[in-house]
Every structure is written in C-alpha cells, then in structure tokens.
Amino acid sequence: MPYSAQSNFDHNSRPKTGILLTNLGTPDAPTTKALRTYLKEFLSDPRVVEQPRWLWWLILNGIILNVRPAKSAAAYRSVWSEDGSPLMAISRRQRDKIAVLLQQRLGDDIHVELAMRYGNPSIRSGLESLREKGCRKLFVLPLYPQYSATTTASTFDAISDVMNSWRRIPALHFIDSYHDHPAYIDALAASVQTYWQQHGQPERLLVSFHGIPERYFRAGDPYPCHCRKTVRLLREKLGLNEEQVQLSFQSRFGREPWMQPYTDETLKQWGKEGVNSVDVICPGFAADCLETLEEIAVENRDYFLEAGGHQFRYIPALNDSDAHIEALARLLITAINGR
Ligand SMILES: C=CC1=C(C)c2cc3[nH]c(cc4nc(cc5[nH]c(cc1n2)c(C)c5CCC(=O)O)C(CCC(=O)O)=C4C)c(C)c3C=C
Ligand SMILES: [Fe+2]
C-alpha cells in the first residue's frame, strides 16, 4: 500500500504548527436514524465498552440499537438549538476563539481545527486538513480535563488509525489531561464565584462528573483520581469544606456498578435529608451538552425537588467564556513553547 502525503508537498516549505481540538461528538440531527448511526459508532468502540466482542455485538445490535436511538433522539430534541447540537455549536466557537488568541500571540503559522471522536467533523478530516496546510508539528488537545481510557485513549487510537497510512508523521504532542492545571482550576472557581455573586450561595455545591464502570477504575483507569483532585483543588480555591462541596458521578449506562456516589442518588438523599438549596457544576464537560443540559438541569433537578429540596441550579460549563479560552490557550502555549 502506498503511504500518503500532503498533496502540494514542497520540500522547502516553512513548517507550520497545527492544533487539533477534539471532543466526543454528537449526532448530526436529533432523529432516531441519526442517533442509531452515532450510537453504533460510539458504542462499538472497545475503549468505551469492554466486553467480549461477540457478546457485546449481540446486545448492541439486538437490543440497544433498537431501543435507545428513539429515546435518546427525544432527549436531544429537547436541547437542540438553531445552531444544532449544543456541544457542536459551543465547540465551534471554542475553536474560533482559540485560533484568534493563538494567532495573536504566536503568529499566523498556527492552524486550529476541531474534530469529534465520533461522527463529524471526523478526526481524519481534521488531521488531513492540518496536513494540507503543511503542519509538521501537531498539538492534540482532547477537551477532556480528566484522563480516561474511554475518552482520551480512544482519541489517541483514532489519531494513530489515521496516521498509520501517512508517509510523514508530524512531531506529535498529545495533551493527556489538564485536571489540575492552575488556569483550569482558576477558571472553574471564577465561574462559581461570579455565579454566586449574582445569584447567592447555596447550602451545597455538587460537582458531578460523567461516570465510568468501577471495573475500569480497578483495572487502572486514573479518571476517578483526576476527578477527585479537580474537586479538592476547586474546594480549596473556594475556601469551602468537604460538606459544602461534594463529588458525584452521573450518566451510568448498563447494569454493572459504576463509580459512586451516583449523582441522582446523592440529590435524592440530600432532598430527603432537608438540604434546601444545591448548585451543580460539571467540570468534566468542556462544553454543555445533553449530559448537562438535560440529564442534570432537567432530570436531576426533578429528583432533588421531588425528594424535598427547594432550590436547584445548574452552573453552566466553561464553554467559550473568556476565562476558559484563556486557560486552554495557556495550556497550548506552554506545550508549544516546550515549558
Ligand atoms: C456506554 C458507556 C459510556 C461510557 C463509558 C462513557 C464515558 C464518557 N462519556 C463522556 C462524555 C459524554 N458522553 C456523552 C453521551 C453519552 N455517553 C454514553 C455512554 C458512555 N459514556 C452514551 C450512550 C451517550 C449518548 C447519549 C445517550 O444516549 O444517553 C456526551 C454528550 C454528547 C452530546 O451530544 O451532547 C458526552 C460529552 C465522558 C467524559 C466519559 C468518561 C469519562
Ligand atoms: Fe458518555
């Protein structure tokens, strides 16, 4: 098989620097058909579901892909905007703003692309576009602050799958996590403080992360440790105690135990115990998406209020806020300058 190269390759060209921002991905439309395509790709990834392949193939194709797409499509419709999926719209704005900031600070030889691990725009299209622009140094920033094999390592798999047919591999820098980066923690703390200055401080802050099966943690996935460290640093920065700021895991899928405590059970328990007011923040999501806008802000709100709680608020993700763009740009500039 011939290995491929940049189509307009010039041996004397000046090397450029490419940045690939990635996130999980989202369906192309909030329809059952689009959800089936998206979920099939996502849930066929062995990094996401670690089960014997034949058994999982039967469950996925026999049950899940017949039931879940319609249910998920209805949930996506409830958050879909004029700009499409919130995750996609916000990710595009993040890419545009980061590109402007990096070009202002480092010059025009920097190119920034956005790619999604599942669906569109694909990792292949992002990498090929940077290659066509002559990028020979490549910085990949998966927008997952906390490393997990299910997300971060899966992104790496997709990159190596594309590059294994390339003639010239760029100098590759893969940013594996930034769960304790001071600029990220500062941006999170500032977002909470600003929210509280405007709306008042609740009794408790619940810091909710997407879960993973407990089995993956026992096999060595550091994700829960990264989540705990983010929460500790945030709590310290806010000057609050372990009762006021607590961690939980949301979005469990399937029957086996996932990381605990579960977000829904925690909120039900707090409602029953007489906790009056709760704010929830989800620092593992760089952009608001179905998991925050629907599962947290709607579904879990109901659990808390039905259990006896009085006030529930969701503090938005960092999204394309100036503080977030600045934090991500600082992360990238440090990597680019090798410091
Ligand atoms: C099947 C197991 C799943 C694992 C393990 C998992 C890990 C994981 N996911 C995210 C981030 C996101 N997940 C999102 C949606 C989503 N996640 C799963 C399943 C697993 N995720 C499903 C089936 C879905 C689709 C929605 C649904 O049908 O419920 C999203 C939202 C995407 C959007 O379009 O809005 C994000 C983001 C992380 C960070 C993570 C492990 C650390
Ligand atoms: Fe997920």
Ligand SMILES: [Fe+2]
């Ligand atoms: Fe969910």
